[in-house]
Amino acid sequence: MYKAKIYVTLKEGVLDPQGQAVRAGLISQGFAAVEEVRIGKFMEVVVATHSATEAQHLVREMCERLLANPVIEDYTFVLVEVV
């Protein structure tokens, strides 16, 4: 089995209202040094495959079709073998 750690981020240039809200919240709590906040998603997906190649194909397809929106988001992932 393999565990994929998937990071989904907004593409550069895409507005991030959620990040702006978090930045405003941080500043209002006294964290004046905060310049920018971007919010992304982090997912851990365990897939029952025997080879890393198979896991990689599967996770890429999941990301393209369901876990990320390729129009406005980028994704990266790392695979770790789990026992």
Place this chain on the structure above:
Amino acid sequence: MYKAKIYVTLKEGVLDPQGQAVRAGLISQGFAAVEEVRIGKFMEVVVATHSATEAQHLVREMCERLLANPVIEDYTFVLVEVV
């Protein structure tokens, strides 16, 4: 300036209904090999500090107070210097 890449995950043993929903969605889309899904948060925060130590203290405090819920969540972060 430093950019902190912050990963917030649910502690082990904490139920993750969002992850279960995503797992059910993936399986219904034909990804039968999916064993488990856990959903976390990923945030990028740029702080205007001159030293990495200062940035580290600041980001840790943000995580403890606002960005993560230490009762049910763990967090890790890495700092990258940006120009």
